[in-house]
Amino acid sequence: MRGVDSLAARSAGSLWVATCAAITSLPQLCADARAEVVVIGAGYTGLSAALHAAAAGRDVIVLEAGEIGAGGSGLNGGQVIAGLKHDPDDLESLYGERVGAQLAACSGSAPDLVFDLIRKHSIECDAVRAGWLQLAASQRHLRSLERRAAQWRGRGADAAVLSDREAAGLTGTSRYCGGWIDRRGGTVQPLAYLLGLARAAMASGARLFIRSPAAKLSRRGEDWCVETPRFSVTARTVVVATDAYTGRAFDSLRRTVVAVPSIQVATAPLPQHLRAHILPAGQSVSDTQRILRYFRLDAAGRFVLGTRGSYRDVPIPTDSRAHERAVRELYPELAGLPLQYRWGGFVAMTPDGIPHLHEPAPGLLAGLGYNGRGVAMATAMGRLLARRALGETSASLGFPITPVRPIRLHAFSRMAARATIRYLQARDALERSVRRPPSRAPA
Numbered sequence: 001m002r003g004v005d006s007l008a009a010r011s012a013g014s015l016w017v018a019t020c021a022a023i024t025s026l027p028q029l030c031a032d033a034r035a036e037v038v039v040i041g042a043g044y045t046g047l048s049a050a051l052h053a054a055a056a057g058r059d060v061i062v063l064e065a066g067e068i069g070a071g072g073s074g075l076n077g078g079q080v081i082a083g084l085k086h087d088p089d090d091l092e093s094l095y096g097e098r099v100g101a102q103l104a105a106c107s108g109s110a111p112d113l114v115f116d117l118i119r120k121h122s123i124e125c126d127a128v129r130a131g132w133l134q135l136a137a138s139q140r141h142l143r144s145l146e147r148r149a150a151q152w153r154g155r156g157a158d159a160a161v162l163s164d165r166e167a168a169g170l171t172g173t174s175r176y177c178g179g180w181i182d183r184r185g186g187t188v189q190p191l192a193y194l195l196g197l198a199r200a201a202m203a204s205g206a207r208l209f210i211r212s213p214a215a216k217l218s219r220r221g222e223d224w225c226v227e228t229p230r231f232s233v234t235a236r237t238v239v240v241a242t243d244a245y246t247g248r249a250f251d252s253l254r255r256t257v258v259a260v261p262s263i264q265v266a267t268a269p270l271p272q273h274l275r276a277h278i279l280p281a282g283q284s285v286s287d288t289q290r291i292l293r294y295f296r297l298d299a300a301g302r303f304v305l306g307t308r309g310s311y312r313d314v315p316i317p318t319d320s321r322a323h324e325r326a327v328r329e330l331y332p333e334l335a336g337l338p339l340q341y342r343w344g345g346f347v348a349m350t351p352d353g354i355p356h357l358h359e360p361a362p363g364l365l366a367g368l369g370y371n372g373r374g375v376a377m378a379t380a381m382g383r384l385l386a387r388r389a390l391g392e393t394s395a396s397l398g399f400p401i402t403p404v405r406p407i408r409l410h411a412f413s414r415m416a417a418r419a420t421i422r423y424l425q426a427r428d429a430l431e432r433s434v435r436r437p438p439s440r441a442p443a
């Protein structure tokens, strides 16, 4: 199980750990306990669920296998993104008009929830709401992005299509054919945001225990009993919030997602003359390559870039060769700047590309599978899980509760993912090689 590694080992080399003060005094579970709600996993999903349930007066315990931040929520790119991988119209044709519209509305408003929580709980996490750019690697992709922008605009989002010159002006690279800006999005220091949620949950009364992995779950009459290696917690409701780090203790759930590695690198702070033209207005970027690249600046002006990586928990320097190449291709002027940080984590992908909310038995809830869009969506899922734990009907949630459906031949998913990533990387490289060479961005 990936969840039990220490944060120190997993995120060695992480920019976010280096630039954020940890919470030092969290205990391990050291006696049997009782609560109304027990949450398993202290990422955005679990801590948002704990915060919302505790704020509504429930007695909540959170069990975290490692340290706070040991999962994707402490390791990610900090891009706060609205929406899901599917366009709103596609959601409506795939899931029907009502459910599709609910999925679009829930995911579209998820960044509002993030920035509201940050404001309400005074979370210091370098939050910037300058928008998210999705940039097209080809003319064909640009046409899809134009449709996406139009659909979101039609639903009231503050979004606009960007020409290639406009995209180059906002980013400082001419590598893209254009794209769209979604002003609902922004950036946070992801670990600082997570620790802020943890502090807010505790201030609302939730009890957090680290290095306390849930190893077994069983029924005790009307209650559930969650056993850790030494002690157990009994509660009427259990929320499993372990995403890509779900281990064999929840094996059916683990097999509903494929955990795909993503690695990030960060440079030293850019000198002022480069900051003036590289992402000068502070947007974050994802592109539409088959193996996408995502990048941003942090609060100190370091250039941070991520893309798919190796399956090692802790990346080694050769794992970031593709990143060095990407930085050089996008910004030749950064070629001489050393990479000071390298770290990675796992992203949970679902076969249908949407996150899943499950309730496999009364009082047992789970939310996972954000497909790389979890900063906003996992926070929103946590609130949905809390609302359900508080007794709201499934109909009023506005998010479908679906059966747990393990992926067939899941044991081979890592092998298949690795082969697919190599194949898609090769196709991306081929396409890049026939694209026009970069020219200087317009001033």
Ligand SMILES: Cc1cc2nc3c(=O)[nH]c(=O)nc-3n(C[C@H](O)[C@H](O)[C@H](O)COP(=O)(O)OP(=O)(O)OC[C@H]3O[C@@H](n4cnc5c(N)ncnc54)[C@H](O)[C@@H]3O)c2cc1C
Pocket: 001, 002, 003, 004, 040, 041, 042, 043, 044, 045, 046, 063, 064, 065, 066, 067, 068, 069, 070, 071, 072, 073, 074, 075, 076, 077, 078, 079, 080, 081, 212, 213, 214, 215, 241, 242, 243, 244, 245, 246, 247, 249, 262, 263, 264, 294, 306, 344, 345, 346, 347, 348, 367, 368, 370, 371, 372, 373, 374, 375, 376, 377, 378
């Ligand atoms: C490198 C990377 C970059 C990303 N970039 C972005 C981005 O820029 N924008 C975006 O929106 N999304 C991004 N994501 C995705 C996002 O980080 C995740 O979707 C989100 O953090 C999931 O949150 P979570 O709370 O569900 O899971 P996690 O944060 O993974 O938390 C799960 C927790 O459960 C714990 N756990 C596991 N098993 C047990 C157990 N048995 N008992 C107790 N605890 C257990 C784990 O230790 C972990 O702390 C990225 C992910 C990665 C890895």
